Amino acid sequence: MAECVALAVDTETHIGTGRLRVVSAATRDAAGIERAWVIDARDTDPAALAPILAGRIAAGWNANFDAAVLDAAVFDPAGTPASRRLRWFDAMFADALLHQGRSGFAFYHGLAWAARHYLGVETEGKGTVQLSYDLDSDLSAAQIAYAGADAVTTLWVADRIGAAVRAAGLSEVAGLEMAARPFLDQLSRRGFPFDADGYRAFLADQQTALHRCESELAELTGGGQGNLFSTEVEPTWNPASEAQAKVALNRHAAADVHAYFARAEGRARGLEPHDPLTAAVLAEIGGPVAGALLRYRHHAKLVSTYGDSLLAHVGADGRIRPQYLQVVGTSTGRLASRYPNAQNLAPETKPFVRPADGRVLVHADLSQAELRWMAQVSGDRALQAALADGGDVHVATAARMFGEDVAALRERDPARYGELRARAKAINFGILYGLGARALARSLSRPGAEVTVEAAQQLLDAYLAAYPGWPPGCAATIASSTSWPPTRRRSTGAASNCSTGSTGSAPGRRRSRRSTTGRRRWPSCSRTRRSVRRSASAGWPASTVRWCSPPTVHRWAGRRARSPVDGGCSTWACGACCAARPSAPRNAAIPVGRRCATRWPTSTVSGWPTARGR
Secondary structure, three states: OOOOOEEEEEEEEOOOOOOEEEEEEEEEOOOOOEEEEEEEOOOOOHHHHHHHHOOOEEEEOOHHHHHHHHHHHHHHHHOOOHHHOOEEEEHHHHHHHHOOOOOOOOOOOOHHHHHHHHHOOOOOOOOOHHHOOOOOOOOOHHHHHHHHHHHHHHHHHHHHHHHHHHHOOOHHHHHHHHHHHHHHHHHHHHOEEOOHHHHHHHHHHHHHHHHHHHHHHHHHOOOEEEEOOEEEEEEOOOOOOHHHHHHHHHHHOHHHHHHHHHHHHOOOOOOOOOOOOOHHHHHHHOHHHHHHHHHHHHHHHHHHOOOHHHHOOEOOOOEEOOEEEOOOOOOOOOOEEEOOOHHHOOOOOHHHOOOOOOOOOOOOOOOOHHHHHHHHHHOOHHHHHHHHOOOOHHHHHHHHHHOOOHHHHHHHOHHHHHHHHHHHHHHHHHHHHOOOHHHHHHHHOEOOEOOOHHHHHHHHHHHHHHOOOHHHHHHHHHHHOOOOOOOOOOOOOOOOEHHHOEEEOOOOOEEEHHHHHOOOOOOOHHHHHHHHHHHHHOOOOHHHOOOOOOOOOEEEOOOOOOOHHHOOOOOOOOHHHHOOOOOOOOOOEEEOOOOEOOOEOHHHOOOOOOOOOO
16 A cells, blocks of 8 residues: 555444444555455554555545544544645545536535446445444445445546546646645534524524514504413414515505505505515515514524524534535535535624634635636736725726716715615626626616616626726636537447446447346456457457446456556456457456356455455
């Protein structure tokens, strides 16, 4: 393992406790020989692995999980400093990078998906053998094979994904993501302190305020009814129902509703079932009933959306540990958070994020990161100058768009200043994400001040006139990257197509890999020989026929055995299959638990761990 040039590491844990049971690794040395290793943590001190793994780069799939397991069981007991611990190439992150920008695509892929997509193989044991590890029983042959297969699959998948990342010109981006992973991993592990007791008291106050709003609404709408659990009076209608709230407003605040529509539409009328009743509409309607409804919604949201559900995530040590989704969370690559969404806490909850005594919280933010990216990529001189000036870039944008001294309006006409700045800001941050005239019109419209699609298009045109350099600059960057991902084409030659689940047959024909193997997942030696003969009779060189390799742990016979990654024979069955590629050794490898005909019994290869996982 110390001499290998490529390494993949995986762990298996006890589901109930999360404690380490198995460490599996796949290695490739300079000669191309690959080996799989399975270490049973029951019989071997995991800390003994620390000097072997220290400072190494390993491929992994969902490395955050394996890193946490190995830190707790291997590196922490050994006292290995953080700078010397295993460094990861997370193939899951790299795979997500390759699929960024695609709508309707799942970015959180599992290893089984990756094996099928990149290698054309189906893994076995996910959800069955995977969940069977305990802390005391002897490892079964299936458990050993599953653990080793995961490591081998990770090594091969990482090879394919790494090559795709380089082909797509994303090596630097992937490097940045891999460098950021440990920080975000530690951010999730450590979490942040939360004053749960103070927050419970706050929620109790919000619940009391909610009952007061219900009593106020009951008084304003003709009385209410009491209940056995509170002295407060509830309205006879449901304030949480928008339909019932419209009826109550039409009946008990008709003058306010009619005045609102007279201002907005030029004629007085009541609320119709299709009319929206958003917070902005209620604020425009005004009056006691609408104001009480606004307050009711505010307190109800705090109690329901940010109530006990947030407390459920507070640990015994008083800290919340959200899960941060790096790369895999969104189609744009932006960081996401869940359990809970720590990036979108309600303003009222933030005062309860409190540091321990003697510590402080430091807040930092990137200033207009998207605009600076756009200015650099596009090369637009005007936008670069506006950012380099150090002033308010939205004010500078508005000045260029509308031809006014917007900064001077701040004192002379604050309302006009706010309107122009808001429009420029909406375009500044929206246009990068495909903002069109219709979406801009919806964003800028307010009750009583609707913005038409035509007016929004004029604003977009004014913006493009203000920064004429960025559209062609960004378009050139986009055009240079449209060659990725490559389109899949029908196979017209001899090369196998692992990603589409088929192999080349004769030119112009196509056959499913599953149909050629029948009920068995992998072709036997006899089937392989028949395929070679069939292909040769069709005019193909026998050396071009390849099969995707099975996702099993392989025991190596000591000679060079090349994997599908470097173009060697990938059948891993017996000497007959290697006849398809003269450059491969005759008895390259034998899959675990498989007898390749009768010529190569599995017992002829020694050195494989027993059921105890040596």
